Amino acid sequence: MMPDHTIPPSNIASSAARTVFFVSDGTGITAETFGHSVLTQFELRFRQIRLPFIDSIDKAHDAARKINEAYTNDGKRPIVFSTLVKHDLSSIIRQSNGMHMDLIKTFVDPLEQELGVKSTHTIGRSHNVVDSEEYKNRIEAINFSLAHDDGQSHKSLSTADVILVGVSRSGKTPTSLYLAMQYGLKTANYPLIPEDFERGKLPSALPLFKSKIFGLSITAERLSEIRNERMPGSKYASIANCRYEVNEAELMMRREGIRWLSSTAKSIEEIATTILQEIKS
Amino acid sequence: MMPDHTIPPSNIASSAARTVFFVSDGTGITAETFGHSVLTQFELRFRQIRLPFIDSIDKAHDAARKINEAYTNDGKRPIVFSTLVKHDLSSIIRQSNGMHMDLIKTFVDPLEQELGVKSTHTIGRSHNVVDSEEYKNRIEAINFSLAHDDGQSHKSLSTADVILVGVSRSGKTPTSLYLAMQYGLKTANYPLIPEDFERGKLPSALPLFKSKIFGLSITAERLSEIRNERMPGSKYASIANCRYEVNEAELMMRREGIRWLSSTAKSIEEIATTILQEIKS
Numbered sequence: 383m384m385p386d387h388t389i390p391p392s393n394i395a396s397s398a399a400r401t402v403f404f405v406s407d408g409t410g411i412t413a414e415t416f417g418h419s420v421l422t423q424f425e426l427r428f429r430q431i432r433l434p435f436i437d438s439i440d441k442a443h444d445a446a447r448k449i450n451e452a453y454t455n456d457g458k459r460p461i462v463f464s465t466l467v468k469h470d471l472s473s474i475i476r477q478s479n480g481m482h483m484d485l486i487k488t489f490v491d492p493l494e495q496e497l498g499v500k501s502t503h504t505i506g507r508s509h510n511v512v513d514s515e516e517y518k519n520r521i522e523a524i525n526f527s528l529a530h531d532d533g534q535s536h537k538s539l540s541t542a543d544v545i546l547v548g549v550s551r552s553g554k555t556p557t558s559l560y561l562a563m564q565y566g567l568k569t570a571n572y573p574l575i576p577e578d579f580e581r582g583k584l585p586s587a588l589p590l591f592k593s594k595i596f597g598l599s600i601t602a603e604r605l606s607e608i609r610n611e612r613m614p615g616s617k618y619a620s621i622a623n624c625r626y627e628v629n630e631a632e633l634m635m636r637r638e639g640i641r642w643l644s645s646t647a648k649s650i651e652e653i654a655t656t657i658l659q660e661i662k663s
Numbered sequence: 664m665m666p667d668h669t670i671p672p673s674n675i676a677s678s679a680a681r682t683v684f685f686v687s688d689g690t691g692i693t694a695e696t697f698g699h700s701v702l703t704q705f706e707l708r709f710r711q712i713r714l715p716f717i718d719s720i721d722k723a724h725d726a727a728r729k730i731n732e733a734y735t736n737d738g739k740r741p742i743v744f745s746t747l748v749k750h751d752l753s754s755i756i757r758q759s760n761g762m763h764m765d766l767i768k769t770f771v772d773p774l775e776q777e778l779g780v781k782s783t784h785t786i787g788r789s790h791n792v793v794d795s796e797e798y799k800n801r802i803e804a805i806n807f808s809l810a811h812d813d814g815q816s817h818k819s820l821s822t823a824d825v826i827l828v829g830v831s832r833s834g835k836t837p838t839s840l841y842l843a844m845q846y847g848l849k850t851a852n853y854p855l856i857p858e859d860f861e862r863g864k865l866p867s868a869l870p871l872f873k874s875k876i877f878g879l880s881i882t883a884e885r886l887s888e889i890r891n892e893r894m895p896g897s898k899y900a901s902i903a904n905c906r907y908e909v910n911e912a913e914l915m916m917r918r919e920g921i922r923w924l925s926s927t928a929k930s931i932e933e934i935a936t937t938i939l940q941e942i943k944s
Contacts, residue, residue: 423782
């Protein structure tokens with residue numbers, strides 16, 4: 383049931399997988415995000431172990447023991463990505479038999495020099511995070527985006543940061559949720575449907591807010607593929623219908639002067655980041 | 664309209680904000696996630712600039728120019744977090760007047776030594792990402808979690824990875840979406856409501872799936888605060904009612920042997936990571 387978090391290699395160069403640890407005094411998301419982007423540079427299979435919330439001496443010793451065990455079992459040093467802020471904890475980890483990628487020691491210490499101030503060396507940010515304005519904005523943005531998913535509501539559109547439009551299954555919903563969750567942007571989304579094309583007009587709530595509308599388009603071939611997974615053999619999923627809808631949607635966006643991008647070969651992260659760039663410019 | 668991405672400092676130590684750049688050949692999310700966790704160690708205000716999709720020599724020169732401009736304007740070297748995989752691009756950036764935190768050069772090069780293989784030095788992962796099984800699982804998990812938000816559907820619960828329960832506004836929805844988006848876990852969520860407490864039973868679809876149920880609880884005080892933001896002065900938000908619901912929900916979870924945790928002082932990232940740990944153990 384758990385998805386496999388092993389990075390899928392296109393070429394497996396070695397049989398025995400190297401063990402990788404992500405050690406953190408918080409969630410470990412930073413260590414893991416960073417570790418993944420480094421590890422994808424290697425076409426190898428890695429066995430990945432997350433060790434979050436390592437926030438005491440005991441837990442640090444426990445983590446060090448796990449690293450040493452992996453070394454014994456694999457016969458090779460595990461790779462250890464760590465973001466332990468407290469020196470006493472990170473030094474316990476560094477004494478274990480791993481190849482240590484200590485993100486804090488590598489970057490925070492030189493930054494203290496550069497900035498001419500000491501770092502706070504506080505563990506995580508958990509105390510402040512949930513009380514911060516930024517966090518509250520994110521939660522509010524998630525609620526807004528959910529309530530405004532798939533054209534469900536026209537309420538408070540004036541407070542939206544972004545309004546996405548596009549044919550059904552062009553990627554609007556995941557992009558909306560991602561913009562809300564990652565960047566705290568209130569993102570509504572509206573499907574462009576055959577009725578809109580027949581009327582030759584945007585959904586009625588939208589023309590007022592054209593400056594924050596972004597379109598998502600997609601190739602008819604890819605759209606048909608995605609729709610066929612949902613409703614195999616339907617007219618909705620047919621390549622002829624997909625061609626019609628995509629073509630009409632692009633015509634409408636062009637006519638209305640709506641900025642749009644193709645979601646065909648883009649991940650939701652890439653679509654979201656591209657929109658973010660557009661908003662700023 | 665755009666949320667302010669400046670990290671809110673509890674003490675502002677200096678008047679002029681130092682400029683920080685996040686430079687990437689992809690979305691820049693890794694550089695930014697990492698940069699944030701380093702910068703929160705300093706109680707300073709930073710002006711943050713994202714430069715994603717720097718994937719050509721021209722764009723690299725453009726980015727270097729922006730870094731140099733910030734240096735001229737600020738009179739201080741900007742801090743530059745970069746994840747440029749290609750050496751020719753990263754060397755252009757490194758020649759600019761910044762303090763360079765080159766995440767790839769710092770970690771990928773030593774890893775090549777350790778692993779005994781060359782890194783692929785491919786730009787981003789965009790070609791494979793959207794076609795990968797992992798990515799498809801994430802999108803499917805997001806759709807599942809949306810369809811199963813707030814007890815909307817009992818369909819295919821057997822394919823859920825996680826089922827969250829808790830009183831209204833205890834954090835179930837954002838946690839579900841985060842588990843889906845970040846970890847590809849199909850996460851359903853069900854509210855525990857006064858009717859359930861009167862019946863003294865879990866919502867009827869759930870008893871079959873107890874092994875994947877996790878409860879979220881919250882202090883009555885915090886819950887009342889959150890509910891009052893939505894429905895000020897309502898019975899629903901009153902401290903008496905919140906006390907009743909939280910108490911009943913905890914009694915029920917205890918009686919049914921459901922693992923639960925308090926969401927009171929936890930961010931959605933922390934709740935999600937804690938649940939992930941629990942699933943594994």
